[in-house]
Amino acid sequence: MSATWLKLPFDPLVLRDLEVGQWVNLSGSLYTLRDAALKRIFDLEADNKQPPVDLKGQLIYFVGPTPPAPGEPVGSAGPTTSRRMEHFIPALIEAGVIGIMGKGPLSQSTVKELQRKGVIYLAAAGGAGAFYGSKVRGAAVTAYEELGPEAIYCMHIENFPAVVAIDQKGGDLFEQGPKTYRKEI
Amino acid sequence: MREIQAEEITSAVAEAIKNINFHIRPDVKAKLQSALEKEASPLGRQSLQLLLENAQMAAAGILPLCQDTGTTVIFAEVGQEVRIMGASLEEALQAGVRLATREGRLRHSIAVHPLTRGNSGDNTPAVVHYHPVPGKTLKLFVMAKGGGCENASAMAMLPPLASRHGVGDYIVNIIRTNGAAACPPLIIGIGLGGNFETAPLMAKRALLREIGEPSPDPETAKLEKVILQRVNELGIGPQGWGGSITALSMAIETAPCHIASLPVAVNVECHSHRLAEVKI
Structure with a gap:
């Protein structure tokens, strides 16, 4: 598969050219977030406090890794x-996030919200944990260490492949892909 | 009576859990390879290729197949002539989960309370279903069940005269709505009949069958084939990125039910399908 090589954090200009269904190969740093940490940030936001991380211009990866083997980052x-x-x-977008990465579809309203703000959504292959773990070269807990796998990590990744799932042009892979192959009447 | 030491059970369970988290089942691997040949979508084929590469990397024993190392689900068939020495069977099984989590560096994925969400820190408790059977053997089906695909599962009490097609409609709709987020290509277990608590249990039990092995009942086997085809016609494809292979298999278990009821439960399983059979 041919892929576009992208550095993280993104140069916002390169996001314009990305198209649904295109492979990208990511290298650089991102932040991880998932349920429990998001809830904490959200609760903080409710009290008008600052999140523990500056998310402006960042790619957020929805992941909860397994513990590392000795000598491994993750x-x-x-x-x-x-x-x-x-x-x-919406709160992530408000905080300045310009890309999110995870697995599976998002609702119509979220797709519209992302596209309105020019935030891209990358889909990584679900169930390829070992493969993606091997692409992580460094990982440090940034906040909420007590949440274990749900802590916020700053991860350094290299040659990490993902597919553009929502682009800035109105495309949504999870809508378009199945439509192409649907056979039911 | 045959005596079995609790430690023996604990270490067998721990070995099984570690094994399934690092080694893909041969039947799953074969199905993924044949899906790779049949899949019409290039993106779908590339993602299947990536999963096979993932399986190869995990087999080195450092990185588990998936970061969601799951809830441990155990079906224990306990021979009535077996006596367990040193601890209760429950304690022996839970100790196995604890040991595997530590030795296999598995993720801590169990919240001790559904609302307060504190982590148990060792993946206990496993969900255990006990079945007394004749004989002197202890047989355990050990499964590591992912949260994402479990979330895609559902059940309904259909009207009793819903036809085969009506049952199919319900199942296909669940996959249409939830399938893409559950790590397709999926393995689908169905419980048809029984009652409110047995239908989901049958659906999980259906996942214990060898992948692609049809029901021994020809009518049920036919239904499995028809609904599997309908699911694949949804076009969801591997990863939900579009394609012709949305599910690798469908297994239906049936049971008698009340004249007023037709329970149907859909237990969705991801392509990792971590399951082992242990005989002691």
């Missing part, structure tokens, strides 16, 4: 279901 680290995080996506 264990398995494949994507988790993005739909569960939908409730927090």
Whole structure:
């Protein structure tokens, strides 16, 4: 598969050219977030406090890795279901996030919200935890260490493949892909 | 009576849990390979290729197949002539989960309370179903069940005269709505009949069958084939990225039910399908 090589954090300009169904190969740093940490940030936001991390211009990866083997930065680290995080996506956009990555479809209203703000959604292959874990070269807990796998990590990844699932042009892979192959009447 | 030491059970369970988290089942691998040949979508084929590469990497024993190392679900068939020494069977099984989590560096994925969400820190408790059977053997089906695909599962009490087609409609709709987020290509277990608590249990039990093995009942086997085809016609495809292979298999278990009821339960399983059979 031919892929577009992209550096993280993104140059916002490169996001314009991305198209649904296109492979990208990511290298650089991102932040991980999932249910429990998002809830904490959200609760903080409710009290008008600042999130513990500056998310401006960042790619957020929805993941909860397994513990690392000795000498390794992280264990398995494949994507988790993005739909569960939908409730927090507006808050993430508000915080300046310009890309999110996870697995599975997002609702119509979230798709529209992402496209309105030019935030892209990358789909990683669900269930490929070992493969993706091997692409992580460094990982440090940034906040909420007590949440274990749900802590916020700053991860350094290299040659990490994902597919553009929602682009800035109105495309949604999870809508278009199945439509192409649907056979039921 | 045959005596079995609790430690023996604990270490057998721990070995099984570690094994399934790092080694893909041969029947799943064969199905993924044949899906790779049949899949019409290039993106679908590339993702299947990636899963096979993932399986190869996990087999080295450092990185589990998936970061969601699951809830441990155990079906224990306990021979009535077996006596367990040193601890209760329940304690022996839970100790196995604890040991595997530590030795296999598995993720801590169990919240001790559904609302307060504190982590148990060792993946206990496993969900255990006990069945007394004749004989002197202890047989355990050990499964690591992912949260994402479990979330895609559902059940309904259909009207009693819902036809085969009506049952199919319900199942196909669940997959249409939830399938893409559950790590397709899926393995689907169905419980048809029984009552409110047995239908989901049958659906989970259906997942214990060898992948692609049809029901021994020809009518049920036919239904499995028809609904599997309908699911694949949805076009969801591997990863939900579009394609011709949405599910690898469908297994239906049936049971008698009340004249007023037709319970149907859909237990969705991801392509990792971590399951082992242990005989002691």
